[in-house]
Amino acid sequence: MTEDAIIVKGLTKIFNKHLVAVDHVDFTVKKGEIFGFLGPNGAGKTTTINILITILRPTEGSAVVCDHDILKDATGVRDCIGVVPQEYTADEDLTGYENVILCADLYGVPRDESKKRADELVELVELTKFKDKQVATYSGGMRRRLELACGLINRPHVFFLDEPTLGLDVQTRAATWNYIKLLKKQFGMTIFMTTHYLEEADMLCDRVAIIDHGKIIVTGAPNDLKESLGGDIMTLSIQDGKEDVSDLIKKVPKVKEVKKQDGTYRIKVEDGEETAPTIIDAVRAEGHKVTRLSLTKPTLDEVYLEYTGRSIREEEESKEGFAAQRMAMRKARGGRAMGGHP
Amino acid sequence: MSRNNGNSRNPLHGLWALTNRDLKKWYKNPIILMLGIIQPIIWMSLLGKAMNLGGMFTNFSPTLPPSISLPLQEQIKAAMSDLSKQAMTQIFGTADYFSYMAVGMMSFVVMFTAMFSGMSMVFDRRLGFLNKVLSTPVARGSVLLAKIFSAVIRALVQATIVLGIAYVIGPLSVGPDFTVLNLLGVYAALFLISMGLSSIFILIAIRSTRQETQMAVVNLLNLPLMFASNALFPASLMPEWLQTITKINPVTYATDATRQLILYTIDMHQLAIDFLFLGAFAVISSTICILLSWRYLSK
Numbered sequence: 001m002t003e004d005a006i007i008v009k010g011l012t013k014i015f016n017k018h019l020v021a022v023d024h025v026d027f028t029v030k031k032g033e034i035f036g037f038l039g040p041n042g043a044g045k046t047t048t049i050n051i052l053i054t055i056l057r058p059t060e061g062s063a064v065v066c067d068h069d070i071l072k073d074a075t076g077v078r079d080c081i082g083v084v085p086q087e088y089t090a091d092e093d094l095t096g097y098e099n100v101i102l103c104a105d106l107y108g109v110p111r112d113e114s115k116k117r118a119d120e121l122v123e124l125v126e127l128t129k130f131k132d133k134q135v136a137t138y139s140g141g142m143r144r145r146l147e148l149a150c151g152l153i154n155r156p157h158v159f160f161l162d163e164p165t166l167g168l169d170v171q172t173r174a175a176t177w178n179y180i181k182l183l184k185k186q187f188g189m190t191i192f193m194t195t196h197y198l199e200e201a202d203m204l205c206d207r208v209a210i211i212d213h214g215k216i217i218v219t220g221a222p223n224d225l226k227e228s229l230g231g232d233i234m235t236l237s238i239q240d241g242k243e244d245v246s247d248l249i250k251k252v253p254k255v256k257e258v259k260k261q262d263g264t265y266r267i268k269v270e271d272g273e274e275t276a277p278t279i280i281d282a283v284r285a286e287g288h289k290v291t292r293l294s295l296t297k298p299t300l301d302e303v304y305l306e307y308t309g310r311s312i313r314e315e316e317e318s319k320e321g322f323a324a325q326r327m328a329m330r331k332a333r334g335g336r337a338m339g340g341h342p
Numbered sequence: 343m344s345r346n347n348g349n350s351r352n353p354l355h356g357l358w359a360l361t362n363r364d365l366k367k368w369y370k371n372p373i374i375l376m377l378g379i380i381q382p383i384i385w386m387s388l389l390g391k392a393m394n395l396g397g398m399f400t401n402f403s404p405t406l407p408p409s410i411s412l413p414l415q416e417q418i419k420a421a422m423s424d425l426s427k428q429a430m431t432q433i434f435g436t437a438d439y440f441s442y443m444a445v446g447m448m449s450f451v452v453m454f455t456a457m458f459s460g461m462s463m464v465f466d467r468r469l470g471f472l473n474k475v476l477s478t479p480v481a482r483g484s485v486l487l488a489k490i491f492s493a494v495i496r497a498l499v500q501a502t503i504v505l506g507i508a509y510v511i512g513p514l515s516v517g518p519d520f521t522v523l524n525l526l527g528v529y530a531a532l533f534l535i536s537m538g539l540s541s542i543f544i545l546i547a548i549r550s551t552r553q554e555t556q557m558a559v560v561n562l563l564n565l566p567l568m569f570a571s572n573a574l575f576p577a578s579l580m581p582e583w584l585q586t587i588t589k590i591n592p593v594t595y596a597t598d599a600t601r602q603l604i605l606y607t608i609d610m611h612q613l614a615i616d617f618l619f620l621g622a623f624a625v626i627s628s629t630i631c632i633l634l635s636w637r638y639l640s641k
Contacts, residue, residue, distance in 0.1 A: 053477040078479040087470035094366045105359030106478040108351035153476075 004028045005158050005190035006035075006052065010061035013047050019048040021150060023214035024061065029192055029207075036205035037194040038300070044214040045194035046086060049162050053083050053190070062190040066157045079107070082156030086163045088143045090135045096146050097122060097131040100153060107154035114153065121149040124186075127228065141172035148179060152187075159183065165200060165204075173200075180204055198300040208300070208305055217307045226298045229306055230256045232272030236265045237292040238283060245283055252279050264292070272297070356480035360488030361495070365376075368477055381454075382447050382504045386511060389574070390440040390447075398459060427615050433576050436605045438515045444508035445604050446573035449597045452497040452532050453567055456539035457560045460547035461494035461509040464556045482639040486544055490628060493534060493540035501532050507520075517605045524603040534620035535596035541624075541631040548638050566591075572602075572621045573597045 006029035013022040022044040024097065029035040037045045050056035052065055055072040062069065068076030090099045097118060104114030122131045125145035135143065144164065151159060164180065165173040181204065184191060201208045202222045209219040231254075238245065245264050246258045249267060254275045259269040269275045272295045280290055343353060368374060406415050434442045466472040475485055508514050543560070550556050568574065571593035577585050588594045598615035600609050 002356050050473075075479050078477060081477070083474060083477045085470050085474055089470040089474040091363060091367070091471065094363065098366070100358050102363055103478070106356045106480050108355035108479065150474075168444055216395060248476045 003031060004064075005031045005033075006063065006065050006192060007046075008052075008061070008063045011048065011051060011063055011217075012045075012053060012060035013056065014059045015321050020214050022051070022058075025211070025214070025216050027209050027216060029190060032184075032188055033206040034180070034191040034193065034204055036208040036212055037159075037192070038196070038198065038201045038208045038304075039194075039211035040196055043211045045196075045211060046162055049160055049192070049194055052077075053081060053085050053160055054078055073234065075168055077091070079154070080157045082154060082159045084147045084151045084153035084159075084161045084164060086166060088147065090143060090146050092136040092151065093134065094135055095132050096127055096138065096142075096149075099135060099146060100131075100149050103150040103219055104153045109154060109173055109321040116151055117155075118149075124152075124182075129242055140168055141175065142258040144168060144176060145179065146294075148183070152183070155187070155190060158190045158192060163196070165195070165197065175205060176215050198304060202300045210304060220305075222300060222303075225300065225303045229298050229302055230268045232268070232295055232297055233302070233316075234265075234267040234272055234276055234279070234293070234295045236267060236279070236283070236290060237263060238265075239289040239291050243288075245286065245288060248282060248286060249279055251317045252282050255279065351479075353481060354484055354487075357484040357488055357491075360475070360480070361487065361491045364488065364492035365495060367462075367493075372429070377456075378451070378500050379503050379507070382451055382500075383507055383511075385442050385450070386440070386447055386504075386508060390443045391511075408527050424630045433579060433600060435576075436515055436517075438513075440511075441508075441513075441515045441605055442601070443574055444504070444511075446597050447504050447508070447599050448501040448528075448532060448600055449535065449571075449573050449593050450568065451500045452536045453532045453539060453564070453593060455497040455500060456493055456536050457543050457564060459489055459496075459540040460543035460560070461633060462555060463489055463544055463547035463604065464550055467498075467551055468553070476639060479519070482635045485639060486541075486631055486635045487628075488542050489544050490537060490631070493544075494536045497536035497540075498529060498532055515605065517602075517607055519606075520604060525602045528600050531596050531599035531620055533625040534617075537594055538592055538620070538623040538627045541627040545627070545631045545634060548634065567593055571597060592620060592623045595623075 003079070004256065006027075008025060008027050011022055011025045012020070014020050025044075025048065027035075037048065038320045039045055047056065051058050052063055052070065054070050056076050057071070064070070065077045066080040068074075068080065071078050079121065090096070091102070100118040100121060101114055104118060109117065119128075122128050125148055127142060127145055127149070130138065130142065135146065139144065148164075151161075161180070165176050168176060177200065180191065180193075183189070193204070198267040205222060207219065207221050208225070210217045220228070236249075244260060246260055246265065249255055249258050249265060252275065255267060256270065267279070269279070276293065276295055283290055406418065410418070430436070430439070436442050463472075466475075472485070476482070546559055566587070570587040571577070571591045572588060573593055575630050577588040577594065580588065595616045599613060599620065602613050602616070
């Protein structure tokens with residue numbers, strides 16, 4: 001057994017001969033880590049996941065999931081993975097419990113064992129009270145939890161979560177995060193998840209890859225990525241801000257960059273908490289009075305901005321043109337996933 | 343962490359689970375079940391009873407010239423009634439059109455169930471259920487076989503209900519050779535036709551992502567399959583070109599086999615041809631369906 005749960009090399013997917021959804025992507029996911037695929041809608045996240053869970057064939061490149069090649073040994077891959085798709089896929093006409101048992105049967109788990117596991121998992125996702133109710137009566141959060149239980153029935157080594165909190169309200173989203181953390185703690189499995197919520201990736205993932213237009217732009221631990229930006233962001237205003245104190249601030253150790261915008265100074269500093277008092281002292285020593293001060297740790301928002309040149313939210317909001325491409329991609333993906341060659 | 347049970351697994355694992363899922367969706371939904379029963383009742387009572395072909399001459403009172411004496415008039419009427427019975431028996435195989443079409447209705451419901459098995463395939467795809475199943479180690483062939491089997495089981499149950507209703511609305515004039523054992527033959531014929539037809543309709547649905555497309559296909563095919571067969575009307579009275587179509591339409595053979603077993607004096611030669619055709623149809627279309635599943639479902 002190697003140290004890596006997922007090894008991806010040069011993975012490429014082109015739909016309908018011209019729509020490049022995933023473009024020569026390379027990455028590895030270590031055993032036991034939560035790896036996040038971060039990017040706006042249409043970046044190629046779901047296409048990548050669909051290739052890794054063997055329901056879509058790559059145009060080029062290869063991938064190995066828990067030591068099984070996705071092309072040469074698809075059944076081996078399917079055996080060792082659990083999948084929670086973006087959509088709610090549980091059968092609405094069946095009860096929650098029947099759905100979990102159905103999943104167990106699809107993995108060939110023997111009946112006595114599957115009953116035991118189903119009871120445990122339903123308990124884990126706190127659906128025991130509702131397990132004999134039809135899924136049609138479930139709320140969105142309950143359905144998401146049921147999907148988690150279904151995905152775990154074969155005790156997967158690698159668990160794939162495609163946008164696990166999409167469309168959930170704030171409380172349910174936080175609860176889902178807790179389940180994911182709990183799963184990692186309890187089963188020690190590798191989790192591969194996609195998301196376009198930056199705070200989600202920041203909070204859950206050991207490492208993230210930022211993907212945009214089918215290409216991975218940067219990979220790393222959220223903290224490392226944030227630190228790679230050069231430290232914390234401090235903003236400072238002084239009274240009678242006519243005189244420029246930028247040079248003064250730049251002399252303070254650990255200050256990396258100072259920009260003056262409309263009378264406030266935007267300062268990039270290392271170890272913000274320790275450096276901030278030194279900066280204030282330096283400014284005061286020259287007779288200036290500090291009127292406002294704020295210190296923020298950089299978020300993945302800033303990381304995303306730095307590497308892609310735009311904010312993920314701008315991307316989300318400027319949907320014209322982009323939406324058309326996404327639709328085309330969805331369509332192609334749906335058709336190809338099922339269809340095969342045209 | 344224990345690994346799941348890849349080694350001891352049956353290659354057809356999941357087949358029954360998927361079949362059972364489709365069946366549960368069906369019998370847990372009383373409206374669909376009711377419609378499945380009501381539809382053949384409407385057909386049988388409207389078409390079967392309204393088109394009282396056998397009554398055409400018995401209820402016919404001709405005005406004969408007064409020169410013919412009254413006893414002779416009675417004789418003529420009796421002869422005409424007798425002639426009409428003979429004509430019915432020769433053309434329809436039974437004097438009673440209701441019985442003729444009621445048995446044809448069994449093929450009809452089997453055909454309809456098969457057509458809608460393709461629809462459930464399209465829905466599974468749209469709802470993402472199919473993708474989830476495909477990410478599990480279930481054999482791709484089992485995914486389609488489950489659809490076929492659930493359609494076959496549904497079809498046989500509905501056909502039984504039709505036969506029961508026909509018996510109640512009745513009278514069903516069963517043939518001289520009829521015994522309860524013949525019903526086994528009836529089920530065998532219906533099993534084969536529904537296996538073949540549902541394979542074809544699932545095959546059509548295998549690539550379709552829109553239920554509208556599937557609906558259009560069903561609408562396009564259901565009339566020709568129904569009327570270019572002997573299900574409602576004997577093929578012998580149809581024009582030559584239409585008869586050729588009825589001869590390749592498997593519904594014709596299923597209907598003939600069930601009529602032979604229930605209504606007619608059995609012609610062993612014709613019955614053997616019916617079963618050979620139906621058997622070949624079922625085997626060929628389900629084989630194609632499963633072979634193509636490897637190509638079109640996986641990856």
